[in-house]
Amino acid sequence: MRRLAVLLFAGIPSLLAGQGFGVYEHNACTMARAGVAAASPCADGSAIFFSPAALAGLSGIHLSGGVTLIQAKGGFTDDLLQQHTDLDNPVVPVPNGFLTYAVSPKVTVGIGAYVPYGLESRWPTAGFEGRFIGYDSKLKALYVQPTVGYQVNDWLKVGLGVAYVHSTVELHQRVDLSTLTVPFQSFTFAALGIPTGTDFADGALSASGNGIAVNFGGIIKVNDRLSIGGHFITRKTITYDGSASFAPIATGIKLAAGNPLGYPAGTLIDTVTNFKVLFSAGAPFSSGNASTAITLPDQGSIGLAYKLRGDWTVMADYQGVVWGWFNSLKIDFNRFPNDTLTDQTLSPRNKDTHGFRFGTEYQYNPSLTLRAGYLVHTGASPSDFVTPLLPEGARYEFTAGAGFKLGGNLHGDVAYQYIQQLDRRGRVYPNSAVGNTGLFTFYAHLFGFGLAYTF
């Protein structure tokens, strides 16, 4: 059991690769067959996430680990100027690891680490209108899940896991001077002529939180060819506590003579006392504690696996994610008693999503297994909340991959996945009255690698 500790490595970032900000690529073998695993997951311990019941009957000790590299591409083109801004996401590695141990022929236990929710949306700040909503958003939710699978009888397996969730969130956004109220006045700086889109401060929120979720499921073996299975992970609302900071950004604006602020010609607006006070203690852009809460929603899948021949299996899953729970996001500043100066509430009002996954696996020879798949799913974001934070929508995806015997008890898997999201109109201005002003595009290449060792 000491080996279990090996698995508790950090589950690092991921990004929008699944429905909403979900991630489903936790294992190269499963990824190659489009994530279809509810009835017949790969025999490498990844069932801990995909279908806990399948742990039952897994003999010996299985240790597997891998990484999925996600290269997301996309951009935003605005309607009026036809100006295009490319998404600036780096290649993001998403690791995973699973360990199982057969306690008895009927009982297998295991522990897995995976990241079912995560996103990273990074945009350049120069010239991108959406930077005032968010230009670098990261959410990671690492699940570390001890699990037990039990073979009830010849045709029924059940499984249950309890996941400890550690999640972090980082939000970065710029503050537009034109939208701020002039200190001690009732009008905004826009009323004095400060242009829309004048960067004035850079805001950053960094926070983390923990929680517990439950993952359970069952598999019914209908006959030697057909199995039906499913699993369900409960939702968890994570309360994130952390800090927020604001750094002033030089606007570079020099006031002309006769300006309505009454300052001498050539006065740099950043040096004006009224502006400096905005960053002082107790002011709207002072740094300090902040909190927020995000619901990591319920999700589940149900599917079947059918053996066409001894060496060829076809599979299909339906996957649903109850994104409707993610309908409000309040960033609550707590820098001083009763601080509401810069509280923000976003209302994503997400929709539940539905995904259909189709996969196949063919045993080419004892050393080589070929896999392929296709999936489609709906988008979580409603048409009035497609933003730079999560420019997400319906997608179709193709997968392919293979498994190799590498010698002895070592097995390797590789997988490729192409994601194409349907282009979505969205908005880049904080003022929702402006509405959608352009088109978000998105596609991604995913490369999965995994090693599994059977003791």
Next chain:
Amino acid sequence: MLRTTRVIGTAALGILLGVIGCHNDELFTPGNYLTRDPLFDRYVSMGNSITAGYQSDGINDSTQLQSYAVLLSRQMATPFFVPLMNKPGCAPPIDTVFRASGVPHRLGGGTSTTCALRKAQAVPPPYLNNVAVPGASVLDGTTNLDPAAHPNIYTTFFLGGFTQTQMMKIVDPTFVTVWLGNNDVLGAATNAANAGDSTKITDTLTFAARYTAVLDSIRTTSARGGVLVGVGNVTLIPYFSRGSTYFGIKNTSPSPFPSNFHVDNSCAPVAFGGVGDSVLVPVQFGLGLVGLAQANPAIQDTLHCTEPQVVVPAELRKLASTVAGYNNFIAAQAAARGYAYFDPNVLYTALPAGSIPAFPTTTGASAVTAPFGNYFSRDGVHPTALAHKLVANALIGAINAKYGTSLVTVP
């Protein structure tokens, strides 16, 4: 087994087709922009008070939207963002010029220092297309901080900390109109202490260097076309009346001028031994004297056509020759750089006789509605909405002729 496979395959395909029945969204081009010539994808207008939509010594969102630049953008079917000012204005436009008190009445009862600030638009302009600033000279096109520039409250209200050329570059226009230069002579002509003060005229060489700087900045953008608008002959505006007009009115029987207001013989026409034909009397000065006499029957007040507050013949010639010099340069630059050129002074001559009143209407209904005629607003300097339409249509003609486009005139 084959049958089972087919059933599963058909079911799977059915689900698939149902799910992917959605489709890509598309970039949205508003319906009224669909007919746009690519030349006009992004239009920026540079200029001064006329282009900004200043009227009747004030400006607000209504007058701004009457600007020829706005009219032109509509005919181009191109998005056009304007730095709109709240009503009643900044300052509120004059709605009644001639009143017993001698103080014009402004919209909403404000004064010349009233300012209702920039308008909070439901859709904040992401950039500005009309970057014109009232009071701007050519130098103000490229700098707000030069000691010789003329920044004012509008420089900040309209452009924040930017210059006209800086704001233009943000838009990266495909088409530009430039109507700058009037204030390089107008300030001299309307100078209260010494109307026509030649020292306040930007000399032609300096003007050329500053104008070139503006045009060079346009060259750094994607602009593929434009119109350079010449400088208006400021001596033709109804803000000025001839000294001979005052002389004629005074010597009409019965004269509407009070008996204690006199017009010196220097204001007589040349044929009668004076220079009044070649002297311009600013309305504020001339009618100011009349008002003073009316209010003080005991005093005797006389308009002399040699005093500093009027534009004397030498100054008039200087103003006219300067404008001609400016326009020669602008026309040459337009030709050299492939832009259209339009001389606004042709509009003066094309107007029906009497369109520009020789003397403002100070009594009756017209004194309120159109004291300076139908083409000039209640300050005698800035064009009315009707005149803006004339300008827009004239520019449309120039653009179509130069670029082979088919912009439709404003009805």
